[in-house]
Amino acid sequence: MLKVDHIIKADYLLTMEGDLSIINDGAVAVSGTDIAAAGAFSDISKKYSSSNVTDGTEKVIFPGFVNTHTHAAMVYFRGIADDLPLQEWLEKHIWPNEMKWLSAEFVGDAVELACLEMLKGGVTTFNDMYFYENIAGEKLTSIGMRAVLGSGIIDFPWKDYSQGPDDYFRKAEEHIRNWKGNELVTTAVAPHATFTCSPENYTRARELAEKYGVRLHTHLAETEFEVAQCRQRFGKTPVEHLDSIGFLSERVSAAHCVWLTDNDIDILAKKKVGVAHCIESNLKLASGFAPVPKLLKAGITVGLGTDGAASNNDLNILGELSTAAKVHKAVSSDPTVVNSKTALLMATKAGAEIIGLGEITGSIKPGKRADLVIASLNRPHLLPIYDIYSHIAYSMRPSDIETVMVNGKILIDKGELMTANEEAILEKAKRWQKKIQSS
């Protein structure tokens, strides 16, 4: 018998590996940070023992969700401006507020709230793009969450980045070096978008990422306006443009990808670019419908992202999963597309793959880190149960999530955060709200 740190049982275990078959009366053995084994409890209990055996009656275990595109610190701008035309929203509300409030202190406090919200909703890993990512890393590692932190790059000087690109690249390089070897934080270089980053800065970003073997993260083909502007400036679609300068590769996570030609889809498939599908943000900002069934058919790996909370307005991957599973059926007049298994794959395994963590997280597989969610099924809105995948895609809510483990450590227990003071995080948010409102 091998002693392990935890044996977690559940009526249903979804590993999101292989043929996605459901393991009834399943269990996961966790040793240190890693998954030692996963399978039927009757098998696991023959090989492993633990002083921590968790009962799983009327529960389901699945891999932690991966939020493949967000700007976590923007939670502090949640609902600050809604139902507005995009340019008015950006120019009169989001940018002036960022200009006024952004600082290391703001980002640090806000990221704690974002981590709290995401963990309670079963998100164990997120792919961030913002500024002051160093303080974000400090806060999230202290809580114990996993993330890829992308240092933003834009063409113009801004706030503490008064030298423009040189400052962004210097801070991005410091950030990469600082987190090298950390077990929870990996890093990325994050040129913002084709309308805010020159070809030179895209290339410089790619070279920096290649030098250190880190990820690239960018917005791509989000709005019709962006595509029109790119065509005007470069005579190419954003995808063609970034391809023509050699930016696109397996290293790139591309957020949104709403406005794509068939040729764009071919390019993304050929270059193995991962797509972060942010359906609720795309709906709420009226950006449009990303052609997800087409992307999947082309063999492109698609994950789910919440985008920032100023445009969504939450960091709820269960909500994205449910919306994605439903909306694409109506868009394509086909109720069989983005089925519940596909949606859960996008929210977990595929998500991990498109942010470079496919070997680490996203599924329940021996040798991967133990990033797990345990949800209760004993709920009025989850009964009866005929199909557990369907329930996760169409009926489950964040409040059903009871336990969340990241890197072998229980961070959420009975729905409460174990590694930081929840009330203190909420109080900080209220203090910032007062400051921002009274200004």
Add this chain to the structure above:
Amino acid sequence: MLKVDHIIKADYLLTMEGDLSIINDGAVAVSGTDIAAAGAFSDISKKYSSSNVTDGTEKVIFPGFVNTHTHAAMVYFRGIADDLPLQEWLEKHIWPNEMKWLSAEFVGDAVELACLEMLKGGVTTFNDMYFYENIAGEKLTSIGMRAVLGSGIIDFPWKDYSQGPDDYFRKAEEHIRNWKGNELVTTAVAPHATFTCSPENYTRARELAEKYGVRLHTHLAETEFEVAQCRQRFGKTPVEHLDSIGFLSERVSAAHCVWLTDNDIDILAKKKVGVAHCIESNLKLASGFAPVPKLLKAGITVGLGTDGAASNNDLNILGELSTAAKVHKAVSSDPTVVNSKTALLMATKAGAEIIGLGEITGSIKPGKRADLVIASLNRPHLLPIYDIYSHIAYSMRPSDIETVMVNGKILIDKGELMTANEEAILEKAKRWQKKIQSS
């Protein structure tokens, strides 16, 4: 000072009356079944006193949600078949299961689960269309919920309705008489749809409804198939067809209304038909996008409905509200349509109006019944707060709802049902699941 039964306070009070302005530090005085007064606590406390004064720090009060189209008992088929072509879903799964299982016992047990789910999600009133509505009424009045119960009418004999139309109409008339004068249940006659009800049965339904002054409830223009079939049979769209036989009036709640011509919209507006918009069902079954911004512009009153849980898969009006507020923005390429106030109006006041309960419920107004929701705002996903309407539309979840009052009585307190045994309702659902699965 007038003595009242309850004074309920909250940081924010949304009456959904007048200009929809937010009442800060508000309160509602409840006397018996009715709202005695609503306004600033400083005013209410000058005129009213109560031995039940509820604190409302970090809470919001708004009217109970109205679910304007559902088949409540179908909760027992939740997730039994998903991601399938519509005809396969209906013919191979839903109809055979209904054929096999439907009975007064099934409907009674299932309706309890539906009421539990809806109440916990802040739904205080629903507009039902199904069979065995008498037992549904017994169960829901015992729990204390409000509903319009529509007795289904179809052309063909089925189950206990072995004589076909004559049986449906006989039971519908008994049902209307049985509930006459009840303070929680009102009734409707519910001819199913143009493809299952002859013009003669639509007319007979209208005459029966007019005889007793009750509502009419029907499916209308849900799918492209339905419209094509109606054109073929009658040379008219479903709306034109029902109008030509004199069926359409203010008495009618029409569910779905996805496939409408501009002429159809004119007819619905002129005849003051209320539309029950069931966005999540329409998405999941790939029915399409109802032209809600156009309907609103035409002056049509639009409420929200969940449809049955076999096609949704929950009875969550907060989810419908959020999805409706987001999806129509992308469909119309305009982020200003279906704004958060409009969405909440659809979920409350407009919903009550289109099911004939506009004088009774749907807003917080002296003289209306006290059908209220109190939700907590002290949540990670609801902080900071800049706009309370935005938070309800885009960030609030059923688990934020703490207290639900119907007809002056608290049915949900601290999230728990007070008028029936919740665990017993869940256990019944599990027993039915086992029966259905093992067959």
